[in-house]
Every structure is written in structure tokens, then in C-alpha cells.
Amino acid sequence: MNVTTCPSEESADRFVLELERDGACFHGGLALPISEALTVILAKWPDGRAGTRIAGDGELARLLGSDHPVGMAVAVLADAPVRPVRALLFDKNDRADWSLGWHQDRTIAVRAEADLPGFGPWTVKQGIRHVEPPFAVIESMLTVRIHLDPVDVGNAPLLIVPGSHRLGRIPVADVEAAVARAAVFSCLAEVGDVWIYRTPILHSSHAAEPGRRRRVLQVDYAAGDLPAPLEWLGI
Numbered sequence: 001m002n003v004t005t006c007p008s009e010e011s012a013d014r015f016v017l018e019l020e021r022d023g024a025c026f027h028g029g030l031a032l033p034i035s036e037a038l039t040v041i042l043a044k045w046p047d048g049r050a051g052t053r054i055a056g057d058g059e060l061a062r063l064l065g066s067d068h069p070v071g072m073a074v075a076v077l078a079d080a081p082v083r084p085v086r087a088l089l090f091d092k093n094d095r096a097d098w099s100l101g102w103h104q105d106r107t108i109a110v111r112a113e114a115d116l117p118g119f120g121p122w123t124v125k126q127g128i129r130h131v132e133p134p135f136a137v138i139e140s141m142l143t144v145r146i147h148l149d150p151v152d153v154g155n156a157p158l159l160i161v162p163g164s165h166r167l168g169r170i171p172v173a174d175v176e177a178a179v180a181r182a183a184v185f186s187c188l189a190e191v192g193d194v195w196i197y198r199t200p201i202l203h204s205s206h207a208a209e210p211g212r213r214r215r216v217l218q219v220d221y222a223a224g225d226l227p228a229p230l231e232w233l234g235i
Helices: 032-042 058-063 069-078 135-139 172-180
Strands: 002-004 011-013 024-027 052-054 083-092 100-103 108-110 122-125 128-131 142-147 158-160 185-187 194-198 203-205 214-222
Touching (some): 032 069, 100 172
Antiparallel strands (some): 122 128, 158 203
């Protein structure tokens, strides 16, 4: 299966994407060994929402750790011990569907607010403290998307701009121009497939087609600690 690029008419095999060069890589079936356990764990959390932020779930944290396939793959790519520091469950369906404009992920979830240089502004999302850290923190992170439903071109695939992870922090006003200058890849997937990308990569997605469902568990991984007294929230 080819990955369609837009707005151009080009296409590229998803297996040729490389993490360092393109900012993303594909791992077919990586999450299949944990899919049954994942389904049971996620059933505890609300579905049909634009994004459910998951915290305080030790079972999920263990399943995503370095002793299991997904965490192990991330550790190899990072060439360092990593741990999952944030998880969101996205569930697009007829009851809750949305599109997402082009952007970079710039915030992290932490246990408590602290006044440190370079950290801010602060926000609260679903009762969880989030902050925009110095961009070097974002650049050091990896984000994983575990697919719980098939994702073809009509089922709201993640769209990415390969190479944009190397552009640094892009001002919001300059994002559309950066996208217009580049090829855009659709991250297609089957159940159990995993996409891993550099957290700063430019990305977006459309709404799913009527009658379709697209569930994705998105997990941020990081190596090392935040400067004290800040602490990663974790999962």
C-alpha cells in the first residue's frame, strides 16, 4: 500500500521513511502482541472524545514500558532509556469527529506547576497541568501512535511534513507557509501498526468519513528528568 502525499500527486512507500531524515518511521504490526491487553485497559477510559488524557494507569504504563514491544522499539530508536510521559486516546466517530489544523506539539504534562525560566505558558487540560517547555525538551522527545482501527485515506490518517522536525520552533504565523513548501505524507495503518515520529514534526488530520471510526492511542516518550522541581506526569 502506498502513502499518498498531498497537495502534490506524488506518493511514497511508507517503509522508506526514516526517523532521522524524515522525522517519522513505520512499524507494521508492532503493537499486535499487546493489542488484546491494550483493548481491555482502554475500555476503562471514556470513548467518543476528541482526546482523553490518561494518567494514573499503572497497567497501561507497564504495557508501554521498555519490557514490551512498543517501549522497546522507542528505546532502540532513542538509543537511551525512555519512559512514557503522556498518553492520549483519540476516538473519531459519528458522535465525535473533528479536523485538526497544521501545528507542532509544544506542551508537556507535569505533576505540578513550578516557576522556572523558559517554562510557560501554563494551561490545565482535563484537570492535568500542561506547560510549554524550552523547545529543546520537545526536540528530544519521540511520539508514538498505536492504531486500534484501520486507517486508510478516508479514515482521518495523520498527515505529516517530512523533515519539518529539523526546523525548530515554527511561529504559528509561519506554519502554513512551511507546509506549502513541502510534500505532505498520509500515515496509513492497519490495526496494531505503529507510527513513531519526532515530537516537533508538523502534523494535522481531517475528520473521518461518516460511519467510520478511528481510534489511536498517542504516547509521548522522554529520556531523563525535567529540571527540579518539575516532574513528568507519566501515565
